[in-house]
Amino acid sequence: MRLSFTKPSALRKKGVLCMNKRNIDYIGRCNPRKFYKRVDDKLTTKQLAIANDIAVPALIGVVREQHEIEEIPTMVLEEDGFVIKPSKGSGGKGILVITKVEEGRYYKPNGQEVGPSEVYRHVSNVLSGLFSLGGSPDVAIVEGLIQFDPVFDGYSYEGVPDIRLIVYKGFPVMGMLRLSTAASDGKANLHQGAVGVGVDIGTGKGLHAVQFDTPVELHPDTNKILTDIQVPHWDFLLHTASKAYEMSEMGYLGTDMVLDKVKGPLLLELNARPGLAIQIANNRGILPYLDHVDSLGNHNMTVDERVEYAKKHFAHSAQL
Amino acid sequence: MHSKKPFYILVALLFILGITASVYRGVEHKVPFLPGKQVQSWAVDAKVQFQGTGDPAEVSFSLPNDPAFEILVENATSPGYGLSITDTNDQSDRRAIWSVRSAQGQQDLYYKVTLIPTGSTKVIASTEPSEPKPYIWPATEQAAAEQATQEVWAKSATNLSFAQQLNKALNAQERSQNIELLLSSNSPNKLFLHMLQSKGIPAQEVSGLFLEDQRRRQQLSNFVEVYNDGEWHLFDPTNGTQGRDENLLLWDRSGKSVLDVIGGVNSQVNFSMLQDTRSALATSLDVMNNQDALDFSLYQLPLEEQSLFKGILLIPIGVLMVVFLRVIVGLKTSGTFMPVLIALAFIQTTLLTGLVGFILIVACGLMIRSYLSDLNLLLISRISAVIIVVIGIIGVFTLLAYKIGLSEGLTITFFPMIILAWTIERMSILWEEEGPKEVVLQGGGSLFVATLAYLAMSATWVQHWVFNFLGIHLVILAVVLLMGQYTGYRLLELRRFKPLAGE
Numbered sequence: 001m002r003l004s005f006t007k008p009s010a011l012r013k014k015g016v017l018c019m020n021k022r023n024i025d026y027i028g029r030c031n032p033r034k035f036y037k038r039v040d041d042k043l044t045t046k047q048l049a050i051a052n053d054i055a056v057p058a059l060i061g062v063v064r065e066q067h068e069i070e071e072i073p074t075m076v077l078e079e080d081g082f083v084i085k086p087s088k089g090s091g092g093k094g095i096l097v098i099t100k101v102e103e104g105r106y107y108k109p110n111g112q113e114v115g116p117s118e119v120y121r122h123v124s125n126v127l128s129g130l131f132s133l134g135g136s137p138d139v140a141i142v143e144g145l146i147q148f149d150p151v152f153d154g155y156s157y158e159g160v161p162d163i164r165l166i167v168y169k170g171f172p173v174m175g176m177l178r179l180s181t182a183a184s185d186g187k188a189n190l191h192q193g194a195v196g197v198g199v200d201i202g203t204g205k206g207l208h209a210v211q212f213d214t215p216v217e218l219h220p221d222t223n224k225i226l227t228d229i230q231v232p233h234w235d236f237l238l239h240t241a242s243k244a245y246e247m248s249e250m251g252y253l254g255t256d257m258v259l260d261k262v263k264g265p266l267l268l269e270l271n272a273r274p275g276l277a278i279q280i281a282n283n284r285g286i287l288p289y290l291d292h293v294d295s296l297g298n299h300n301m302t303v304d305e306r307v308e309y310a311k312k313h314f315a316h317s318a319q320l
Numbered sequence: 321m322h323s324k325k326p327f328y329i330l331v332a333l334l335f336i337l338g339i340t341a342s343v344y345r346g347v348e349h350k351v352p353f354l355p356g357k358q359v360q361s362w363a364v365d366a367k368v369q370f371q372g373t374g375d376p377a378e379v380s381f382s383l384p385n386d387p388a389f390e391i392l393v394e395n396a397t398s399p400g401y402g403l404s405i406t407d408t409n410d411q412s413d414r415r416a417i418w419s420v421r422s423a424q425g426q427q428d429l430y431y432k433v434t435l436i437p438t439g440s441t442k443v444i445a446s447t448e449p450s451e452p453k454p455y456i457w458p459a460t461e462q463a464a465a466e467q468a469t470q471e472v473w474a475k476s477a478t479n480l481s482f483a484q485q486l487n488k489a490l491n492a493q494e495r496s497q498n499i500e501l502l503l504s505s506n507s508p509n510k511l512f513l514h515m516l517q518s519k520g521i522p523a524q525e526v527s528g529l530f531l532e533d534q535r536r537r538q539q540l541s542n543f544v545e546v547y548n549d550g551e552w553h554l555f556d557p558t559n560g561t562q563g564r565d566e567n568l569l570l571w572d573r574s575g576k577s578v579l580d581v582i583g584g585v586n587s588q589v590n591f592s593m594l595q596d597t598r599s600a601l602a603t604s605l606d607v608m609n610n611q612d613a614l615d616f617s618l619y620q621l622p623l624e625e626q627s628l629f630k631g632i633l634l635i636p637i638g639v640l641m642v643v644f645l646r647v648i649v650g651l652k653t654s655g656t657f658m659p660v661l662i663a664l665a666f667i668q669t670t671l672l673t674g675l676v677g678f679i680l681i682v683a684c685g686l687m688i689r690s691y692l693s694d695l696n697l698l699l700i701s702r703i704s705a706v707i708i709v710v711i712g713i714i715g716v717f718t719l720l721a722y723k724i725g726l727s728e729g730l731t732i733t734f735f736p737m738i739i740l741a742w743t744i745e746r747m748s749i750l751w752e753e754e755g756p757k758e759v760v761l762q763g764g765g766s767l768f769v770a771t772l773a774y775l776a777m778s779a780t781w782v783q784h785w786v787f788n789f790l791g792i793h794l795v796i797l798a799v800v801l802l803m804g805q806y807t808g809y810r811l812l813e814l815r816r817f818k819p820l821a822g823e
Contacts (some may be wrong), residue, residue: 004812004815004818005643005811005814005815006815006818006819006821007814007816007821008814009807010821011809011813011814011817011820011821012809013822014820016817017811017821018807018808018809018810018813018817019650019810019813020647020806020807020808020809020810021807022807024805024807025807065696093753099487121693124698124699125699127699128698128699130699130749192754210819211818213816214819215819276817279817279820280819280820281816282817283820284820285820302420
């Protein structure tokens with residue numbers, strides 16, 4: 001059996017960005033170190049977003065000290081459900097989702113009950129820095145549960161589908177919808193088995209889909225045709241992502257957004273080191289788009305102009 | 321975007337500096353490029369004997385002086401005698417002087433020397449020798465000598481070819497009448513020397529010793545050196561040969577007598593010798609020690625620090641391995657440099673014991689950790705508890721191994737415990753969050769990288785190089801810096817992105 005490797009020249013021809021080039025030529029060059037806190041610390045991101053009129057999931061509370069953990073039950077008394085996440089977490093680690101609160105008892109999306117001691121231990125781990133980069137002490141954010149938009153019903157299994165857009169120097173260049181599966185245990189992280197659907201920047205329509213870096217046609221759990229997806233509020237999503245550039249001052253940025261049934265698109269988090277699987281989901285390399293943006297030089301476009309430019313030039317049908 | 325030129329110049333400089341330093345080490349200090357290399361050495365004993373007459377005695381004995389042999393150790397034993405070793409400026413005339421106020425009866429003086437061949441058999445003249453005074457032939461020989469010299473002179477072009485032709489003429493099957501006549505009253509060496517001198521060619525008589533293993537009571541042989549174009553060439557007019565045997569040790573090149581005894585009679589010297597093999601590395605260290613060239617070597621350190629450095633200097637190799645596997649190949653490891661630390665432990669435990677021990681400890685640790693996780697402890701105290709439990713596990717395993725008689729099991733104590741505790745904690749979280757499959761994958765990946773790093777670090781020639789050729793670390797630094805600039809595809813990305821290649 002031949003090992004399934006391809007030639008580097010074939011990938012270069014398709015403009016596929018690789019990890020080393022991403023780290024050196026894009027992250028290293030476009031993302032100033034001093035602004036990292038704006039994206040790595042979710043609490044800061046949230047506060048910045050609110051200051052910049054970008055909608056985010058409701059902030060119920062922040063737990064900074066061990067003794068404050070006992071306040072959580074009072075905090076969430078009025079809520080239907082809530083999410084506890086580490087402020088400096090990465091890769092979706094350490095996120096506890098409670099979809100149902102009933103008489104002081106908590107339930108996970110799969111119906112499993114979570115005792116108060118388990119919540120206590122989880123938050124304690126978060127504060128100790130177990131999930132944060134480099135193990136530094138952290139704070140736990142308690143957020144309102146997202147009532148996700150039913151437009152994705154049948155496309156996502158037990159989890160919130162999110163929309164990832166790569167924003168380069170303020171231009172949204174590539175998009176992807178991430179759908180959780182049984183394999184990913186309700187999480188929207190591709191390396192854990194979520195499905196990635198490449199989305200046309202021009203229209204918000206599904207183009208191509210992958211799971212575990214392999215192309216797929218149907219959702220593995222619901223058997224719906226993935227490329228039929230049309231993401232609603234597409235223009236709004238593009239605007240929000242483009243605005244995140246001014247807010248974070250990061251040149252190479254991944255924005256993660258969700259659609260709330262009531263509140264519409266919400267900015268979930270920013271990522272200074274977005275992964276490369278988005279290229280596989282779109283079935284094309286990202287480099288031609290990045291080069292196109294670079295060729296514009298120092299532009300003075302507003303958010304609206306950038307979104308229009310991106311829709312016109314980076315759409316699936318457009319010629320670069 | 322700033323220019324990358326200074327960076328590449330820096331890398332090139334590091335590379336050149338590292339290679340040059342290593343080659344210098346190897347060539348100049350003769351540090352062997354391969355470990356375990358052996359060199360031949362010769363131990364030569366000279367025994368000087370004479371009969372004392374009861375008067376003050378002074379013995380002057382010339383010492384070996386040959387660029388083809390390096391003197392490693394030399395010493396002289398002579399109870400009751402004062403000893404000094406004199407050196408003339410150009411080192412061509414080293415002599416041992418023994419002296420005593422009164423010598424009576426049979427006297428034995430010893431000189432021992434250990435020599436190693438250097439391979440440089442050419443004898444380069446340090447200064448241009450002055451033209452010798454022409455030899456005055458006795459009247460009976462003058463005509464014959466002039467005629468014979470003239471005949472040979474006509475057939476030669478240079479000093480060297482003259483000496484060669486002369487050597488041939490002296491040893492021809494049918495010698496000319498003139499030469500027969502001259503040889504009847506002169507020894508071949510003297511005649512050769514005189515004929516050269518009569519043409520103004522610098523030449524001198526030297527003595528040498530043929531080195532043969534386990535020979536005793538050997539004598540020096542005499543040769544003639546002829547100067548030509550900055551170099552001395554060796555001739556043996558008694559048998560007509562030219563050049564030197566590789567077993568020949570030039571003992572005395574001063575032209576004076578080898579042994580001078582004042583205040584004694586019947587003096588003689590004879591030699592015995594022994595061939596030996598010794599480690600090339602130890603030999604070069606001894607030579608460096610002799611030359612005070614150790615200044616910039618780790619061998620100056622006390623032995624304990626040396627062995628510590630032997631371990632530390634392996635880390636760059638392991639780090640290089642990790643950088644390569646991550647940047648060029650694209651393997652993932654849990655904890656960037658944890659595999660290097662595990663590999664260091666493997667060096668102490670050997671690979672198989674290390675692997676088995678590591679898996680056993682982590683597996684036991686995971687079981688105990690799962691109990692600890694039910695206790696709702698704070699992270700810090702939980703990890704502290706894991707550290708203490710790991711020490712307990714290691715203790716139990718060591719004891720068990722000892723009882724069963726498995727001495728390999730005892731080396732398990734070399735594992736860094738804090739690292740093990742963190743590994744157990746990380747694996748345990750991984751297990752809870754992403755399932756046992758991911759634990760096996762990431763743990764296995766780390767062990768795989770650790771194994772490769774171990775294999776690189778445990779190769780004897782690698783250990784030899786990193787400690788003896790410090791320049792190699794500059795080369796590693798240059799390679800690591802270069803890899804840090806690599807923006808190409810990783811090997812595993814060629815597989816990952818294969819669907820994009822559109823085949």
